[in-house]
Amino acid sequence: MESGLITVTHADADGVLSLATLMMVMGDRMRVYFSHPNGLLSTLKRIESEKLYIFDIAGSKESIIEAARSGEVLWIDHHIWEPQIRPENVSFCIDSSAKSACSLVSRYFNITAFEKIADEIDTNTVTSSEADKVRKIIGHFKGMKDSNKHFLHFAKKLAERGLEALEDYREEIIAYEDELRSFEELVKRYSRVKQVNGIKIAVVRTPRRIPVYVAYNVLTRHDEAPFDIIIVTSRMSDRVELRTHTGYDVLRIARIFGGGGHRVASGARADVEDVLTAISFLK
Numbered sequence: 001m002e003s004g005l006i007t008v009t010h011a012d013a014d015g016v017l018s019l020a021t022l023m024m025v026m027g028d029r030m031r032v033y034f035s036h037p038n039g040l041l042s043t044l045k046r047i048e049s050e051k052l053y054i055f056d057i058a059g060s061k062e063s064i065i066e067a068a069r070s071g072e073v074l075w076i077d078h079h080i081w082e083p084q085i086r087p088e089n090v091s092f093c094i095d096s097s098a099k100s101a102c103s104l105v106s107r108y109f110n111i112t113a114f115e116k117i118a119d120e121i122d123t124n125t126v127t128s129s130e131a132d133k134v135r136k137i138i139g140h141f142k143g144m145k146d147s148n149k150h151f152l153h154f155a156k157k158l159a160e161r162g163l164e165a166l167e168d169y170r171e172e173i174i175a176y177e178d179e180l181r182s183f184e185e186l187v188k189r190y191s192r193v194k195q196v197n198g199i200k201i202a203v204v205r206t207p208r209r210i211p212v213y214v215a216y217n218v219l220t221r222h223d224e225a226p227f228d229i230i231i232v233t234s235r236m237s238d239r240v241e242l243r244t245h246t247g248y249d250v251l252r253i254a255r256i257f258g259g260g261g262h263r264v265a266s267g268a269r270a271d272v273e274d275v276l277t278a279i280s281f282l283k
């Protein structure tokens with residue numbers, strides 16, 4: 001078994017801020033893997049350590065079994081799920097009422113740093129300039145080939161210097177603002193509105209990947225808004241992201257396809273037409 005600490009965290013803003021929070025407590029001498037709901041199992045199959053932390057990603061029976069091969073496991077998450085098994089070396093800290101995983105990590109380690117920013121980003125209610133900057137920096141890195149390397153470096157800098165570190169990222173922010181304008185154009189151009197089973201749906205299927213929150217925000221200004229269900233996907237993706245303007249339970253739809261998340265923000269591996277068919281059969 002490899003010694004030391006491994007952290008597996010979500011490759012998004014909440015995951016990076018959770019990691020930065022941990023690094024404020026433990027320092028940055030650890031191995032880090034960025035993962036996502038569909039990739040977690042294969043990430044966990046590759047690793048084993050004395051200590052393993054998992055942040056902001058829901059598990060399954062299979063992924064819990066893989067995680068439990070490590071010595072001591074701490075699993076912190078805020079998605080809606082319940083561990084099917086509870087090996088004695090795995091501690092779960094799962095609270096779906098938390099706005100972000102970062103807020104749970106902060107509470108667990110008793111530290112105040114980035115939880116407000118993570119809450120704003122994860123609930124798409126960004127009001128502070130710090131949250132706006134973090135979202136843009138992450139958004140810029142996400143489009144890059146070696147995004148994980150950039151996420152890790154960003155987390156280390158945040159842990160070291162706090163929000164002061166945001167000053168170092170002016171160029172990334174400006175670059176992302178340009179990308180943002182093109183994402184907004186794509187949403188306008190590739191949205192279509194559907195009425196299925198009395199439910200108002202916007203489908204956004206773009207030629208290349210765009211951040212889901214951009215689709216959500218652009219559609220709030222659509223003539224036919226608000227939408228009960230927003231389906232976001234791209235031509236090269238086999239996944240759909242689901243959101244709602246009206247509080248419709250989109251987790252229920254994601255679950256039909258083996259996906260998960262939150263009631264107002266979920267995702268699954270599925271085809272748009274299949275999702276529309278499933279909605280047409282809902283009672």
Ligand SMILES: [Mn+2]
Pocket residue numbers: 014015056078100101122
């Ligand atoms: Mn999260």
